Amino acid sequence: MAAHTSRAFLSLGRINVPGLGLHKSVSRVTYSTGLSTDSSKATTGSPQKGGKKVLSKKYKREPGDPRTELMPVDQDWTAVYPVATPFIPDAIPLPVRMGCPVKGGAPPEKKGNLELIKIPNFLHLTPAAIKKHCEALKPFCTEWPSALDTDAKCDEHFPIKVETKSYVSAGPSIRNPAARIVHLSVKLSSLNLNDQARKKMLKLVGDRYCKDTDILTITADRCPLKQQNYDYAMYLLTVLYHESWKIEAWEAEKTVADMEEYSWEGSLSQENILDVLVRMKEAGEGEGEEVREQLLGRREVQEYKDSVTRLKNEGENESTMLQYKEAVKKVLKL
Amino acid sequence: MALHRVSFRLRQTVTHVRSLHTSGGSQQQEAVAAESEPEPLSIFRTQENDPACQSEKHFGQYYTLPSAHVRTVFPHGLPMRYKQQVKTFNEACMMVRPPALEVISSLKKTDNSKPAVRYLFYGLKGSGKTMTLCHTIHFCYTQGWLVLHVPDAHLWVKNCKELLPSSFNSSRYDQPLQATEWLRNFRITNEPFLSKIKTKQRYVWTKRESTEEGSTLGELVDQGITRVKTSSDVVGAVMKELRLQSGQPESDFRLAVAVDGVNALWGRSTIRKMNNTAVDPEELTLVYNLRKLMKNDWTGGAIITTLAQTGAVYTSKYSYLPKELLGEKGFDSMDPFIPVSVPNYSEKEFESCYLYYMDRHWLQYPHSRTEDGKKELIFLSNRNPSMLERICGFH
Numbered sequence: 001m002a003a004h005t006s007r008a009f010l011s012l013g014r015i016n017v018p019g020l021g022l023h024k025s026v027s028r029v030t031y032s033t034g035l036s037t038d039s040s041k042a043t044t045g046s047p048q049k050g051g052k053k054v055l056s057k058k059y060k061r062e063p064g065d066p067r068t069e070l071m072p073v074d075q076d077w078t079a080v081y082p083v084a085t086p087f088i089p090d091a092i093p094l095p096v097r098m099g100c101p102v103k104g105g106a107p108p109e110k111k112g113n114l115e116l117i118k119i120p121n122f123l124h125l126t127p128a129a130i131k132k133h134c135e136a137l138k139p140f141c142t143e144w145p146s147a148l149d150t151d152a153k154c155d156e157h158f159p160i161k162v163e164t165k166s167y168v169s170a171g172p173s174i175r176n177p178a179a180r181i182v183h184l185s186v187k188l189s190s191l192n193l194n195d196q197a198r199k200k201m202l203k204l205v206g207d208r209y210c211k212d213t214d215i216l217t218i219t220a221d222r223c224p225l226k227q228q229n230y231d232y233a234m235y236l237l238t239v240l241y242h243e244s245w246k247i248e249a250w251e252a253e254k255t256v257a258d259m260e261e262y263s264w265e266g267s268l269s270q271e272n273i274l275d276v277l278v279r280m281k282e283a284g285e286g287e288g289e290e291v292r293e294q295l296l297g298r299r300e301v302q303e304y305k306d307s308v309t310r311l312k313n314e315g316e317n318e319s320t321m322l323q324y325k326e327a328v329k330k331v332l333k334l
Numbered sequence: 335m336a337l338h339r340v341s342f343r344l345r346q347t348v349t350h351v352r353s354l355h356t357s358g359g360s361q362q363q364e365a366v367a368a369e370s371e372p373e374p375l376s377i378f379r380t381q382e383n384d385p386a387c388q389s390e391k392h393f394g395q396y397y398t399l400p401s402a403h404v405r406t407v408f409p410h411g412l413p414m415r416y417k418q419q420v421k422t423f424n425e426a427c428m429m430v431r432p433p434a435l436e437v438i439s440s441l442k443k444t445d446n447s448k449p450a451v452r453y454l455f456y457g458l459k460g461s462g463k464t465m466t467l468c469h470t471i472h473f474c475y476t477q478g479w480l481v482l483h484v485p486d487a488h489l490w491v492k493n494c495k496e497l498l499p500s501s502f503n504s505s506r507y508d509q510p511l512q513a514t515e516w517l518r519n520f521r522i523t524n525e526p527f528l529s530k531i532k533t534k535q536r537y538v539w540t541k542r543e544s545t546e547e548g549s550t551l552g553e554l555v556d557q558g559i560t561r562v563k564t565s566s567d568v569v570g571a572v573m574k575e576l577r578l579q580s581g582q583p584e585s586d587f588r589l590a591v592a593v594d595g596v597n598a599l600w601g602r603s604t605i606r607k608m609n610n611t612a613v614d615p616e617e618l619t620l621v622y623n624l625r626k627l628m629k630n631d632w633t634g635g636a637i638i639t640t641l642a643q644t645g646a647v648y649t650s651k652y653s654y655l656p657k658e659l660l661g662e663k664g665f666d667s668m669d670p671f672i673p674v675s676v677p678n679y680s681e682k683e684f685e686s687c688y689l690y691y692m693d694r695h696w697l698q699y700p701h702s703r704t705e706d707g708k709k710e711l712i713f714l715s716n717r718n719p720s721m722l723e724r725i726c727g728f729h
Contacts (some may be wrong), residue, residue: 268666
């Protein structure tokens with residue numbers, strides 16, 4: 001109330017009377033502040049603090065137009081977002097909305113939208129920005145050799161491809177343990193392998209080989225440094241190649257179950273069909289071997305052999321079954 | 335019982351209605367041919383009840399099996415739902431379909447001196463493999479062949495209540511109950527042959543019992559039915575005799591071996607021995623002997639088989655292709671065989687089936703008579719015969 005008027009006011013000719021029920025008229029300051037200190041009008045509610053530094057009324061500046069209104073269409077965007085910056089709604093001239101829509105309405109707008117600020121954005125990596133980066137990096141690069149203009153030529157001269165990743169981040173340490181991983185990929189057709197060596201290589205390598213693309217991928221990550229992993233991967237490739245060319249004594253014990261694909265010669269199917277044909281007396285009179293040779297040479301038997309091989313290797317579907325049926329009918333002369 | 339009478343009355347009314355509704359032209363033709371064809375022809379039925387005379391023009395049409403044949407030829411061969419349908423409709427009608435006719439035409443041309451050819455019906459679940467097999471068996475029966483029909487080989491590798499070690503070979507196991515049941519049904523089917531075929535070997539069952547050389551097959555079968563303990567070995571003996579004798583110049587019969595669910599012979603069994611290890615199907619006498627029959631080292635007949643996933647154990651519900659269900663061993667044993675695919679109904683066959691069910695008043699609701707109802711049936715069943723039969727029961 002009136003008690004606070006007893007504060008020392010810098011004024012001329014002002015008699016400071018320790019507050020004993022001063023009249024307001026006495027304690028009124030000679031300055032005209034424009035503020036009414038009348039306690040009866042308590043509605044103003046703006047506290048008065050120290051002397052000249054009396055804050056003017058809480059002056060709220062009217063917010064002006066957002067920057068987006070003033071942006072020309074052909075501006076340089078790389079200047080607006082030169083580095084990774086959180087989403088600033090007033091600096092991005094896009095009417096983007098994000099979040100859960102209200103019922104029957106649209107998702108919330110960008111103004112004051114925390115969802116848009118939380119997520120990472122790549123506004124600093126527009127194609128124009130990337131072009132600028134490339135231009136900046138060009139002085140440090142060497143030219144791509146002009147002779148290697150197609151993929152096929154690259155594969156021919158450089159069959160082994162090594163893939164590594166390096167990481168840059170700001171933090172207490174510049175090291176990243178994921179940077180030690182090395183992927184080494186090579187096409188098996190570029191290696192000099194014969195049939196037996198290729199089969200052995202595939203057995204040794206297992207899942208690392210992709211049949212569709214014929215690429216063997218060796219991933220090395222067991223050493224702490226990238227260079228060590230690269231050396232290890234190259235060593236593995238060398239060892240695999242040399243091992244697959246060696247023939248061990250126990251490889252002669254390979255059974256039918258170990259075979260990768262089905263081969264008709266010497267299989268039960270061959271026995272069966274020859275048995276049947278002999279009993280049907282197709283070959284006429286003869287003994288053992290020549291009869292078998294003659295029967296094997298027949299066209300129907302060859303067709304039968306093809307159909308069985310196809311059925312076993314490719315699996316069953318309507319076409320293989322149909323082919324098998326036709327071949328059997330021809331062989332059994334139905 | 336009431337259902338019998340109702341269907342009978344309905345059939346009379348239906349024939350009556352049909353004769354009224356035929357168009358004018360055919361009515362005149364009918365009047366002329368009244369004596370030869372008392373019943374007017376409908377597009378889904380054929381009068382050709384002899385499988386030997388059926389041909390492509392009968393595709394999709396139903397022919398009726400005489401009830402005497404149903405009782406003799408199929409004491410145990412028909413699918414359960416079909417048996418119920420026969421009882422409901424009071425007639426056994428089967429559709430003439432391409433896979434069956436294909437095999438039948440091959441059977442007509444079989445050469446008695448050549449080794450037995452193996453046929454295998456395969457197809458999706460419920461597409462009609464067992465019914466096609468039954469059609470072929472009916473053909474064989476009408477032609478006077480000896481039919482050795484194993485209705486479901488899966489029954490021999492699962493749910494065995496009694497498992498005895500075999501007296502003949504100590505490493506094998508006998509199944510007396512299944513063997514006696516099979517012998518009984520075999521006797522019903524092949525009555526006429528039992529007195530004609532004579533055994534060529536002496537079989538000793540116990541110290542006091544033996545079957546002499548030259549005794550009839552009927553005696554052998556009776557021995558198995560009465561002396562239950564030896565029934566599995568009797569089955570083996572029967573199979574051996576028939577295998578050796580068929581195709582020989584002095585025997586005048588031809589042997590048709592029909593096995594439903596042949597993939598059971600090379601699969602796994604759920605029967606356990608006393609020490610809780612699984613029994614390999616090869617160790618079962620019945621399966622061992624049947625496998626010997628499946629080989630094509632005998633002449634003068636044919637082997638017609640079906641794959642079945644329905645009763646199979648340890649197989650996926652969706653597998654239906656031969657190599658999947660037979661396995662490597664089974665395929666190599668059956669090779670070379672003729673695989674015959676049994677697909678779902680074609681459009682014509684579906685029409686025929688639909689008209690048949692309408693005729694039998696199996697489709698009750700008026701909605702199923704409309705075009706929309708028919709489309710609904712096609713959509714729900716995908717033209718799968720067994721599915722269609724089940725759905726029509728609710729429409």
